[in-house]
Amino acid sequence: QLIAILPGDGIGPEVTAEARRVLETLGLDLRFEEAPVGGAAYDATGHPLPPATLDLARRADAVLFGAVGDSRYDGLARALRPEQAILGLRKELGLFANLRPAKLFAGLEDASALRPEIAARIDLVIVRELTGDVYFGLKSRGTTAEGLREGRDLMRYDEAEVARIARVGFETARTRGGRLCSVDKANVLETSQLWRDVVIEVSVEYPDVALTHMYVDNAAMQMVRDPGQFDVIVTGNLFGDILSDQASMCAGSIGMLPSAALDGSGKGLYEPIHGSAPDIAGQGLANPAAAILSAAMLLRHSLGMAEPADRIEAAVAAAIVGGARTRDLGGTLSTRAMADAILTQL
Amino acid sequence: QLIAILPGDGIGPEVTAEARRVLETLGLDLRFEEAPVGGAAYDATGHPLPPATLDLARRADAVLFGAVGDSRYDGLARALRPEQAILGLRKELGLFANLRPAKLFAGLEDASALRPEIAARIDLVIVRELTGDVYFGLKSRGTTAEGLREGRDLMRYDEAEVARIARVGFETARTRGGRLCSVDKANVLETSQLWRDVVIEVSVEYPDVALTHMYVDNAAMQMVRDPGQFDVIVTGNLFGDILSDQASMCAGSIGMLPSAALDGSGKGLYEPIHGSAPDIAGQGLANPAAAILSAAMLLRHSLGMAEPADRIEAAVAAAIVGGARTRDLGGTLSTRAMADAILTQL
Numbered sequence: 001q002l003i004a005i006l007p008g009d010g011i012g013p014e015v016t017a018e019a020r021r022v023l024e025t026l027g028l029d030l031r032f033e034e035a036p037v038g039g040a041a042y043d044a045t046g047h048p049l050p051p052a053t054l055d056l057a058r059r060a061d062a063v064l065f066g067a068v069g070d071s072r073y074d075g076l077a078r079a080l081r082p083e084q085a086i087l088g089l090r091k092e093l094g095l096f097a098n099l100r101p102a103k104l105f106a107g108l109e110d111a112s113a114l115r116p117e118i119a120a121r122i123d124l125v126i127v128r129e130l131t132g133d134v135y136f137g138l139k140s141r142g143t144t145a146e147g148l149r150e151g152r153d154l155m156r157y158d159e160a161e162v163a164r165i166a167r168v169g170f171e172t173a174r175t176r177g178g179r180l181c182s183v184d185k186a187n188v189l190e191t192s193q194l195w196r197d198v199v200i201e202v203s204v205e206y207p208d209v210a211l212t213h214m215y216v217d218n219a220a221m222q223m224v225r226d227p228g229q230f231d232v233i234v235t236g237n238l239f240g241d242i243l244s245d246q247a248s249m250c251a252g253s254i255g256m257l258p259s260a261a262l263d264g265s266g267k268g269l270y271e272p273i274h275g276s277a278p279d280i281a282g283q284g285l286a287n288p289a290a291a292i293l294s295a296a297m298l299l300r301h302s303l304g305m306a307e308p309a310d311r312i313e314a315a316v317a318a319a320i321v322g323g324a325r326t327r328d329l330g331g332t333l334s335t336r337a338m339a340d341a342i343l344t345q346l
Numbered sequence: 347q348l349i350a351i352l353p354g355d356g357i358g359p360e361v362t363a364e365a366r367r368v369l370e371t372l373g374l375d376l377r378f379e380e381a382p383v384g385g386a387a388y389d390a391t392g393h394p395l396p397p398a399t400l401d402l403a404r405r406a407d408a409v410l411f412g413a414v415g416d417s418r419y420d421g422l423a424r425a426l427r428p429e430q431a432i433l434g435l436r437k438e439l440g441l442f443a444n445l446r447p448a449k450l451f452a453g454l455e456d457a458s459a460l461r462p463e464i465a466a467r468i469d470l471v472i473v474r475e476l477t478g479d480v481y482f483g484l485k486s487r488g489t490t491a492e493g494l495r496e497g498r499d500l501m502r503y504d505e506a507e508v509a510r511i512a513r514v515g516f517e518t519a520r521t522r523g524g525r526l527c528s529v530d531k532a533n534v535l536e537t538s539q540l541w542r543d544v545v546i547e548v549s550v551e552y553p554d555v556a557l558t559h560m561y562v563d564n565a566a567m568q569m570v571r572d573p574g575q576f577d578v579i580v581t582g583n584l585f586g587d588i589l590s591d592q593a594s595m596c597a598g599s600i601g602m603l604p605s606a607a608l609d610g611s612g613k614g615l616y617e618p619i620h621g622s623a624p625d626i627a628g629q630g631l632a633n634p635a636a637a638i639l640s641a642a643m644l645l646r647h648s649l650g651m652a653e654p655a656d657r658i659e660a661a662v663a664a665a666i667v668g669g670a671r672t673r674d675l676g677g678t679l680s681t682r683a684m685a686d687a688i689l690t691q692l
């Protein structure tokens with residue numbers, strides 16, 4: 001099977017290299033091909049998502065993505081900025097379902113800004129819609145009747161988009177605690193009212209899953225007050241962007257959390273939730289755990305290899321319990337040494 | 347001066363009654379007139395914001411608002427739901443600037459889900475735009491070319507809307523720590539790119555204020571990691587809705603936090619940030635502090651009475667330090683007894 005490795009910018013290359021090393025160690029029948037993406041691709045080719053990179057991502061069975069972005073590119077036109085690479089990959093590959101698990105690893109209770117007893121209970125998955133909403137609706141700059149500059153972005157969803165992500169939410173809840181919380185702003189937005197209507201319609205197919213609804217402002221409060229109350233959250237692209245980052249920070253281990261972006265057929269793009277962190281790039285300081293756990297998600301969701309995925313996840317957990325710590329976790333291990341500590345547990 | 351009291355639903359009547367009592371005790375030259383709003387107004391007149399209520403709000407020099415909402419009204423058409431009353435008041439009165447202070451009161455260090463040493467540092471104001479954004483852009487339900495149900499909400503801002511709220515942000519920062527953080531999603535949204543451009547343009551008028559920019563997803567993370575880093579945040583209606591509730595919960599004292607919604611001329615609507623809490627309504631369990639502090643903001647911002655406003659705020663702080671606690675704070679005082687404890691300090 002072919003894995004596309006898109007290292008990207010900042011610490012992306014360092015952490016994907018370690019994730020690749022872990023995958024290679026497992027002796028699975030995998031081939032790897034690398035291509036530039038983001039700022040690195042812009043520097044090399046003048047575009048953050050060059051045709052050859054997109055082509056590789058299409059050909060591959062799964063994509064392991066590092067990170068993109070650097071303030072150096074802030075001055076570029078929007079279409080040339082590094083972020084467009086990840087938005088473009090999501091759209092071109094139809095990766096509509098973003099799975100973002102957030103949990104606290106045993107041994108890292110002190111890493112969260114939340115009280116340890118509250119943080120310890122965090123174990124949730126955010127299912128974020130990834131190819132619709134105000135992200136991809138019509139955008140324009142214009143002028144009002146009074147001659148004022150105006151910015152416009154259309155928020156929109158249709159019922160098919162909502163139903164398919166709702167199903168991912170219900171299916172995910174089924175494999176876990178059986179509880180799904182749909183987050184919207186139905187008291188203000190038509191998009192949200194449609195969202196809520198369709199989620200309720202889909203729920204009849206899942207009588208075994210307990211469905212609740214929450215407004216996004218309340219969800220942002222509850223995620224601080226008691227994040228342990230959530231099992232699976234399903235929400236739109238914009239609210240999911242905000243809530244999933246908030247949840248990751250509540251869990252305290254930004255350097256430890258992976259994510260998956262899936263199409264409907266098992267194809268997926270896997271990336272650590274941390275960014276490119278240009279300030280520590282190239283120094284061997286980055287924590288490779290999130291990239292390594294992203295590789296585990298890749299095996300499970302795109303290649304149907306649950307057993308090696310479980311082994312990787314257990315090895316990361318064991319390494320943390322064993323005291324392995326990069327700088328973000330208050331330790332001194334290098335990127336490479338942290339990966340070694342995980343490999344030792346494999 | 348005429349104060350409109352709009353008690354609304356749930357615990358709204360109980361807490362506004364105590365706030366009115368505090369205002370009356372101060373011996374200021376104030377007149378009060380009450381009118382129903384929200385579900386209570388719907389029950390009485392068939393509309394959540396009846397003409398007589400809107401008329402009173404227009405005539406008054408300031409509005410003291412309780413809370414609206416109850417799941418009993420969830421089945422009504424959107425235009426008849428209690429929330430429409432507050433959205434309608436904001437729009438009709440041109441209350442474009444929402445000031446939401448969030449801070450931890452001395453003595454309530456244990457009320458936050460954040461570690462006490464992190465929570466103790468919270469002292470920020472969120473300046474939220476309140477009459478634009480996706481809240482008030484064109485909304486519609488329709489059908490796609492394929493015959494699918496579709497929901498649409500237009501997110502939009504023009505430069506005048508952004509500039510006037512930016513000025514409120516800069517002015518607020520000037521009276522405090524001199525730091526303003528503008529929150530947007532300029533890497534994805536045209537609306538946000540305009541927002542950022544205009545905030546930067548306005549900043550030349552305020553060379554004494556240090557301006558920074560943050561993406562909303564990062565802001566939601568930073569609000570958990572270290573909310574003490576913020577002085578004043580200025581942001582749009584939707585992001586402000588989410589972040590201000592998150593910030594309030596970080597400060598741990600939802601029952602203690604007031605808010606103001608101002609037009610450009612000193613007219614304002616003041617409300618506690620807690621909701622109508624139907625589950626504890628009518629039982630004398632609600633904390634009146636947020637309503638009382640809203641009355642203090644009313645005196646300061648709409649009536650130019652800074653001195654009695656300071657006195658109220660000092661009395662609330664002293665009552666808390668003195669151990670006065672309603673149930674939400676882990677105590678046993680009734681709504682009335684809590685107000686008495688505050689009045690004793692006055």
Ligand SMILES: CC(C)[C@H](C(=O)O)[C@@H](O)C(=O)O
Pocket residue numbers: 083086087241533534563
């Ligand atoms: C880089 C940015 C466009 C992206 C998003 O908003 O989706 C990021 O924040 C994410 O969550 O993957």
Ligand SMILES: CC(C)[C@H](C(=O)O)[C@@H](O)C(=O)O
Pocket residue numbers: 187188217429432433587
């Ligand atoms: C009730 C609702 C419409 C309102 C809003 O979203 O503005 C509320 O959440 C608030 O923040 O005042």
